[in-house]
Amino acid sequence: MKGTPLTEATYEYIVTHFAAGERSLLERMSVRATAAGMPMINISEDQAKFIAFFLKAIKAKQALDVGTLFGYSAAIMARAMGTDSEVVSLEFNEKHANVARExxxxxxxxxxxxxxxxxxxxxxxxxxxxxxxxxxxxxxxNYLKYLNEALRLIRPGGVIAGDNAMAFGKLTDKISKSDPDFANITAIRGFNETFSNHKSLFGTLIPVGDGMVMGVVG
Ligand SMILES: C[S@@+](CC[C@H](N)C(=O)[O-])C[C@H]1O[C@@H](n2cnc3c(N)ncnc32)[C@H](O)[C@@H]1O
Incomplete structure (x- = not known):
């Protein structure tokens, strides 16, 4: 294998040294989500720090968060960009939206x-x-539909990211139709394929969390 595998110990090291603020924010926001019985399918703490770092580096002021859940990724982006910025966060589940709002x-x-x-x-x-x-x-x-709309909404030189690019660890597995994640894994593979070959995207796959593709548009 090329590179260093991410063990639990290395993950803890990274979070303790570089994402303690993201961990405490997640702990705070999880209380309501857990009480409401919501799934903990948010971005990981190290991924949250990476996104915050990246938004600061590009001096982002407008971000779009497709999938709010209990508001963690939105909060991470809002904090990183500062009060003179806006995060538009999209959610269709009323219960999730209520917890996020609180x-x-x-x-x-x-x-x-x-x-x-x-x-x-x-x-x-x-x-x-x-x-x-x-x-x-x-x-x-719906990832490919979101990508098409995102390409319309992003400014020239802006960045589009897609989470779960490593398909819950099953990206390269042989999967059968009986796998409960079959539809999701197939969709992610198709999305990654389109993303990596798209003529308007200079893309990469960052192996953070469950993998995140990122592409500069232009
Ligand atoms: C993986 S979670 C988002 C996690 C969030 N980005 C974070 O890291 O904190 C996906 C969310 O998308 C919402 N969702 C799923 N399908 C949707 C749709 N068609 N329109 C809007 N929201 C949707 C789900 O209800 C869920 O809350």
Whole structure:
């Protein structure tokens, strides 16, 4: 294998040394989510720090978060970009949106604009070329549709990212139709293929969390 595998001990080292703030934010926001019985399918703590780092590096001021859950990725982006910025976060599940709203209010993050409804419909209503960064992290079978809309919404030189690019660890496995993740894994493989070959994207796959593709548009 090329590179160093990420063991539990290395992950703990990274989080302890470089993502302690992201861990404590997640612990805080998880309380309501756990009480509401929500799935903990948020981005990982080291991934959160990487996204925050990246947004600061490109001085992003407008981000789109496709898939809110309990608001963790939105909060990470809102904190990294600062009060003179906006995160538009999309969620269709009322329960998830309510928990996210309560979390966002508790954290006084006034720069998060939560929009409820099917993400693709909301994306169609947004202004073209208005985002510096777009994170796609909702239902996997719609990833290609989100990518098409994201390409309209991102500014020239902005960055589109897609989470779960390593397909829950099954990216290169032989999978059968009886696998409960079959549809999601197939969708992710198709998305990665399109992303890596897209003529408007200078892309890469960062092996952080469950893998995240990132592409500069232009
Ligand atoms: C993986 S979670 C998002 C995690 C979040 N990005 C984070 O890291 O904190 C996916 C979310 O997308 C929402 N979702 C799924 N399909 C959707 C759709 N068609 N439109 C809007 N939201 C959707 C789910 O309800 C869920 O809350």
């Amino acid at each position: 979390n966002i209010e508790t954290l006084h993050l006034r720069n998060i604009n939560l929009k409820i409804g099917p993400a693709i419909e909301t994306m169609k209503l947004l202004r073209r070329e208005s985002f510096d960064f777009i994170l796609i992290d909702a239902d996997k079978p």
